[in-house]
Amino acid sequence: MAGKTATRSDKPLLRALAGETLERPPWWLMRQAGRYLPEYRALREKAGDFITLCLTPELAAEATLQPIRRFGMDAAILFSDILLVPRALGRRVSFENDGPRLEPLSSSGDLRPADLDMLAPVGAAVRRVRAGLPEATALIGFAGAPWTVATYMVEGGSSRDFHRVKTWAYREPRGFEELIEGICDATFGFLSLQIEAGVEAVQLFDSWAGVLSAAAFEHWVIEPTSRLVARLKDRFPQVPVIGFPRGAGLMYERYAAATGVDAVGIDTAVPLRFARECLQPRIPLQGNLDPVLLRVGGEAMTSAFAELLEALGAGPYIFNLGHGVLPDTPPEHVAELARLLTGAAR
Amino acid sequence: MAGKTATRSDKPLLRALAGETLERPPWWLMRQAGRYLPEYRALREKAGDFITLCLTPELAAEATLQPIRRFGMDAAILFSDILLVPRALGRRVSFENDGPRLEPLSSSGDLRPADLDMLAPVGAAVRRVRAGLPEATALIGFAGAPWTVATYMVEGGSSRDFHRVKTWAYREPRGFEELIEGICDATFGFLSLQIEAGVEAVQLFDSWAGVLSAAAFEHWVIEPTSRLVARLKDRFPQVPVIGFPRGAGLMYERYAAATGVDAVGIDTAVPLRFARECLQPRIPLQGNLDPVLLRVGGEAMTSAFAELLEALGAGPYIFNLGHGVLPDTPPEHVAELARLLTGAAR
Numbered sequence: 001m002a003g004k005t006a007t008r009s010d011k012p013l014l015r016a017l018a019g020e021t022l023e024r025p026p027w028w029l030m031r032q033a034g035r036y037l038p039e040y041r042a043l044r045e046k047a048g049d050f051i052t053l054c055l056t057p058e059l060a061a062e063a064t065l066q067p068i069r070r071f072g073m074d075a076a077i078l079f080s081d082i083l084l085v086p087r088a089l090g091r092r093v094s095f096e097n098d099g100p101r102l103e104p105l106s107s108s109g110d111l112r113p114a115d116l117d118m119l120a121p122v123g124a125a126v127r128r129v130r131a132g133l134p135e136a137t138a139l140i141g142f143a144g145a146p147w148t149v150a151t152y153m154v155e156g157g158s159s160r161d162f163h164r165v166k167t168w169a170y171r172e173p174r175g176f177e178e179l180i181e182g183i184c185d186a187t188f189g190f191l192s193l194q195i196e197a198g199v200e201a202v203q204l205f206d207s208w209a210g211v212l213s214a215a216a217f218e219h220w221v222i223e224p225t226s227r228l229v230a231r232l233k234d235r236f237p238q239v240p241v242i243g244f245p246r247g248a249g250l251m252y253e254r255y256a257a258a259t260g261v262d263a264v265g266i267d268t269a270v271p272l273r274f275a276r277e278c279l280q281p282r283i284p285l286q287g288n289l290d291p292v293l294l295r296v297g298g299e300a301m302t303s304a305f306a307e308l309l310e311a312l313g314a315g316p317y318i319f320n321l322g323h324g325v326l327p328d329t330p331p332e333h334v335a336e337l338a339r340l341l342t343g344a345a346r
Numbered sequence: 347m348a349g350k351t352a353t354r355s356d357k358p359l360l361r362a363l364a365g366e367t368l369e370r371p372p373w374w375l376m377r378q379a380g381r382y383l384p385e386y387r388a389l390r391e392k393a394g395d396f397i398t399l400c401l402t403p404e405l406a407a408e409a410t411l412q413p414i415r416r417f418g419m420d421a422a423i424l425f426s427d428i429l430l431v432p433r434a435l436g437r438r439v440s441f442e443n444d445g446p447r448l449e450p451l452s453s454s455g456d457l458r459p460a461d462l463d464m465l466a467p468v469g470a471a472v473r474r475v476r477a478g479l480p481e482a483t484a485l486i487g488f489a490g491a492p493w494t495v496a497t498y499m500v501e502g503g504s505s506r507d508f509h510r511v512k513t514w515a516y517r518e519p520r521g522f523e524e525l526i527e528g529i530c531d532a533t534f535g536f537l538s539l540q541i542e543a544g545v546e547a548v549q550l551f552d553s554w555a556g557v558l559s560a561a562a563f564e565h566w567v568i569e570p571t572s573r574l575v576a577r578l579k580d581r582f583p584q585v586p587v588i589g590f591p592r593g594a595g596l597m598y599e600r601y602a603a604a605t606g607v608d609a610v611g612i613d614t615a616v617p618l619r620f621a622r623e624c625l626q627p628r629i630p631l632q633g634n635l636d637p638v639l640l641r642v643g644g645e646a647m648t649s650a651f652a653e654l655l656e657a658l659g660a661g662p663y664i665f666n667l668g669h670g671v672l673p674d675t676p677p678e679h680v681a682e683l684a685r686l687l688t689g690a691a692r
Contacts, residue, residue: 170638212615213614213634214616216636268557269558293516298517
């Protein structure tokens with residue numbers, strides 16, 4: 001495996017994740033494959049529905065590769081969805097225009113054992129992508145972190161106040177723990193499948209980490225994430241894990257210190273000075289340009305980009321947004337960003 | 347005015363806002379007047395629509411007083427809405443079941459000068475409430491902070507990613523500044539009207555403070571809030587201002603240090619240790635029990651309540667939630683909270 005490791009570590013993304021400070025930061029964008037690209041919209045139309053797109057290897061691979069062809073990011077992220085795990089756990093999942101819909105779960109007794117065979121097409125998609133990627137481009141796999149996946153399963157979709165899932169967690173912590181553990185197991189299986197098929201790093205999206213009290217954050221973010229990362233490290237010690245606890249705010253430092261992740265994704269609200277002084281000395285960072293700035297482009301984007309690189313470019317850093325690319329982002333602005341990054345050698 | 351000041355300072359809420367640590371913390375709850383109370387639902391039905399309820403003095407006063415009669419909080423908060431300011435600025439505002447709807451504003455040129463006469467019934471409601479309140483109960487007035495009011499005016503309601511309002515702020519900062527200034531002026535007028543009619547403290551709700559980058563937070567939260575607070579202090583030096591920058595996370599310290607507010611409301615995600623060590627030595631605090639715990643009640647609520655008082659009760663502190671009372675909260679849980687607070691003398 002020494003040769004394989006050597007090849008891996010040549011890729012800029014993996015070097016940065018290993019703690020190296022590069023001449024220019026490697027970059028990719030959350031939701032870089034998606035609706036802002038006309039070629040994606042055509043593919044989506046061809047697929048019919050979103051889940052078919054995720055579970056048809058040639059379509060998922062094509063969606064993954066589209067932004068790489070246009071913009072040459074340093075990493076592709078597998079086109080997939082965090083709600084494939086609830087689906088493998090036997091829950092009905094559909095995607096409406098205004099977001100995902102699930103049949104709300106109210107008891108851990110209603111969980112079925114995970115059917116990972118259902119997710120086998122994701123492995124096939126990974127193999128296709130690896131075959132189609134330029135040599136220096138890394139492939140990132142991902143899953144939702146257990147808390148965030150639980151919020152969707154219990155709320156039945158997005159939520160404003162998360163009162164259903166929090167009520168369950170407060171009222172019946174043991175039953176909720178069973179749910180979290182069921183999600184953890186399925187997620188470990190899902191990420192293992194991705195890694196065995198060829199992804200070289202994984203990201204855990206904890207999109208709703210920011211709605212919890214510190215005590216609840218400890219129970220439902222730190223603890224399951226730590227267990228999941230430990231299992232991944234035990235089986236795949238060479239695969240870096242990026243944790244993205246969006247909105248974690250005052251809990252970011254604790255998250256970076258306690259979960260065992262190799263790098264932390266920072267959302268737009270994280271002050272750059274805090275990131276540089278309190279997080280980056282401990283762990284490589286990824287983020288956090290406001291996606292709205294990418295939509296707006298021009299001088300506003302350029303100057304914020306320069307500030308970001310000034311603040312974080314002198315340490316281990318991966319350029320990214322603080323959240324996903326907005327659907328109405330002009331692709332030309334992404335091309336401009338690619339030019340800025342190419343010219344951003346220190 | 348010395349006699350008036352002396353009377354004011356006897357009220358527990360005002361003593362805590364002045365920095366005193368009380369034997370037991372004074373308390374009130376955000377949205378303590380509202381849908382969880384059957385008598386409120388009856389009143390709302392009688393009023394027909396929400397804005398009529400806000401702008402009919404006897405109805406608004408009755409809604410304000412209902413929770414005080416039942417639970418004896420140390421403060422009443424005027425029954426009103428932060429979207430009365432956009433209405434005074436000539437925007438159409440309606441309330442649907444799933445939240446407020448406004449005609450989205452896209453240019454500061456479409457703003458009319460504020461018509462504060464339209465808000466005169468709010469002053470009449472304040473006078474009625476003052477006449478009906480127990481002697482030791484303080485009356486709090488409020489308004490939305492400029493940034494949060496701007497989000498509703500530009501997005502046309504609640505938002506998931508705030509891309510309209512942020513796009514405007516990034517693309518055309520001067521025009522957006524005019525909007526913020528227009529809101530500031532109207533808000534100063536609205537709060538002045540409330541104070542002149544008899545409210546004894548005011549709260550600024552900055553519900554969407556948490557979605558901004560640090561640089562944008564400085565421009566659109568810190569700066570207008572500081573200006574507004576300075577104007578209020580200039581005209582009403584004796585009236586304390588509570589700032590509630592919900593979700594401000596890593597910017598809470600800066601907010602407490604830079605805006606000139608007398609007290610800071612902390613949301614549920616603020617860790618108690620951080621609040622005690624980094625905020626409370628500088629400023630009185632208010633918050634932050636998870637509203638879901640009040641909905642759940644029982645041991646989960648009782649033990650979290652005890653932890654909260656243990657952490658913050660030894661300094662200047664006002665008990666409250668981290669966000670508003672949820673509509674399906676059993677009123678008995680609020681009664682239980684009142685009993686806990688009455689027994690909470692140190």
